[in-house]
Amino acid sequence: MAQLVAVLATTHHPFYYRTSTLPPGERPDFADAWVRKVEAYRETLTRMRPDVLVMVGSDHFHQLWLDNMPQFLVGKAPFYDANFHNEEREFGLPRMLLRGHEQLSAHMLREGLDKGFDLAFSNELRVDHSITCPIVTLRPQNDLPIVPLYTNIFAPPLPQPKRFVQLGRAVREIVDSWPSGLRVAVIGSGHLSLELGGPRQFGPHGPDPVFDRKAVGWIASGDIEGALSEVSLDSLWEPGNATHGFMDFLLMMGVAGGTEAAHADSLDLFHTMEAYFTWYPNGADA
Amino acid sequence: MSRYLLDKFLYDVDRDPELTEAYRADPAALVERWERERMRVLTGVPGDDTTWTRLTDEERGALVAHDYVAIQELGGHPFLTLTLFIALFERDHAEPLGFQREYARRLAHWSLPYPDIAT
Known part of the structure; x- marks a missing residue:
């Protein structure tokens, strides 16, 4: 069977690419510390020598639109073009091409459907920065095939927080039951407190540092029940109007199985807190 | 709505x-053109365009006025509104994030709950 060698849950900051590729003299003062943290985080994936990556993210109204909006969608395609015009324009993100792993996509869809998740699928999917930011930070050589798993954290009505946890647990079982000798990592990106298009946007730190500290505690300790007891679709508006992206962290906590993270790090930036977590489900020496 | x-x-x-x-x-011209040419497009097949979509006068007025506060107060999605208006006006601000911070200031009168964005 396949081996789940690493589970990574990360924020996705679209400005990391531009910040980290500026010439040293033009970098803002927070850039060096940010790059150091990201490189340490990257090593938690590199050392586990993955063969294939399941990438959990959320399309930001790029390809998935209100005339036909899935709640959870799995990509099944041989390739994925990546990044869109407005991400190039606003964030300076490059156009990318990622390889797909159709066999694992097919397994994910079949098993997910059979476990009670009516997953949508796409055979021609262009992925956005919720997937490419973690590729840029964690696997910049972009040499591994992926299976994209998109969630709706963006266009109400949204699935309940507990549903994200349940899907994460199912993804864990689905990877564990994949008849393959490959080493799989599941990488998901979301947000802590975040405000976009609101009065608290682009402040000196994230809109709700108290929520951020709590959230980092839940994730680092694998406290799924604690998180679910305090978080609801209604309450997530309060820390910032884009904080429903935290539900992608809940999904990743489900994949990780409610255990303490082996690596937990964070960085207060203007506008938002960055946070990076890694679990080794079969041990750090798997 | x-x-x-x-x-x-x-x-x-x-x-x-x-x-x-x-x-x-020219926002007025573009809004007029959009309502005429693009508002009804669904699948890309002209014969299958949608027949019933209409902007209200208030919505059209907010779009023509480039009034992002009004657009959001009418329930426009904050991510879509912010992203488009950054594309329109960030270039007019010398200071990095100057437009984004002005945008936040213009919404400073908001308190929770923010306008409903469910569609």
Whole structure:
């Protein structure tokens, strides 16, 4: 069977690419510390020598639109073009091409459907920065095939927080039951407190540092029940109007199985807190 | 209320650089053109265009006025509104994030709950 060698849950900051590729003299003062943290985080994936990556993210109204909006969608395609015009324009993100792993996509869809998740699928999917930011930070050589798993954290009505946890647990079982000798990592990106298009946007730190500290505690300790007891679709508006992206962290906590993270790090930036977590489900020496 | 249609305008104009620039240059003309040429497009097959979509006068007025506060107060999706208006006006601010911070200031009168964005 396949081996789940690493589970990574990360924020996705679209400005990391531009910040980290500026010439040293033009970098803002927070850039060096940010790059150091990201490189340490990257090593938690590199050392586990993955063969294939399941990438959990959320399309930001790029390809998935209100005339036909899935709640959870799995990509099944041989390739994925990546990044869109407005991400190039606003964030300076490059156009990318990622390889797909159709066999694992097919397994994910079949098993997910059979476990009670009516997953949508796409055979021609262009992925956005919720997937490419973690590729840029964690696997910049972009040499591994992926299976994209998109969630709706963006266009109400949204699935309940507990549903994200349940899907994460199912993804864990689905990877564990994949008849393959490959080493799989599941990488998901979301947000802590975040405000976009609101009065608290682009402040000196994230809109709700108290929520951020709590959230980092839940994730680092694998406290799924604690998180679910305090978080609801209604309450997530309060820390910032884009904080429903935290539900992608809940999904990743489900994949990780409610255990303490082996690596937990964070960085207060203007506008938002960055946070990076890694679990080794079969041990750090798997 | 046609939040969906407001969102469709923002989404459509944001992702096409020609439309974005036309909206910056002459919002009234672009809104009129969008209602005529693009508002009803669904599958891309002209015979299958939608027949019933209409902007209200209030929505049209907010779009023509480039009034992002009004657009959001009518329920326009905050991500779509912010993204498009950054494309339109960030260039007019010398200071990095100057436009984004002005945007936040213009929404400073908001308190929770923010306008409903469900479509």
